[in-house]
Amino acid sequence: MTNNPFDVFKDLYQLAREKSVFKQKGAICISTIDEDGFPDSRFVDLKEIISEGFVFCTDYASKKGVSIADNSKIGLTVWWEHISTQIRVKGIASKVSEAQSQQYWDTRSRSAQLTTWASKQSQLLDNENSVNQQLEKYRQKFDGQYVPKPPTWGGYLIKPKYFEFLTFREDRMHIRNAFVEENGIWVESYLQP
């Protein structure tokens, strides 16, 4: 029976988290294509793995949000040195529902929520105090109250089309196991190191 790449990912992710010494255990690198056609990569926090794919949250008006609106093809990469594992995923990004985004928002700390209001992610910083001034403004505005979700903050679902798992070997004889989605079925193959 063919392996399910989601199960392989989930098992490795659980192992990586258990053995990680880092605080940001869910950091994943996501790559989008920018307006000049360049790949553009940055780390985000993997919020959840659901049956359809991988969810991360961000500002939809950020650079990555603008890129995804223009080209929904996306890459996800991890390197978990402590378990000798690299994973590469290619997929399609789409916004999750408002209700789902609201649930993710409610899991954030109050300080992270306030920073989201204060920062226009990826916009030029005109002076070093401007975000702190905005932060103070929103602290006062929401003082003693629930901090609502800004309309432009929410989740993206990465629905995978391709997975590749690499087990790192010191002698560079890495084991590379790929899965391609063809008509709803995951077809498994091995690649030379």
Ligand SMILES: Cc1cc2nc3c(=O)[nH]c(=O)nc-3n(C[C@H](O)[C@H](O)[C@H](O)COP(=O)(O)O)c2cc1C
């Ligand atoms: C470990 C780590 C986790 C991060 N998590 C997130 C995240 O979940 N969402 C987010 O928008 N940015 C996150 N960031 C910041 C992004 O790397 C990036 O700087 C920001 O999203 C702006 O990217 P953009 O200008 O390409 O849109 C994280 C950075 C690091 C180093």
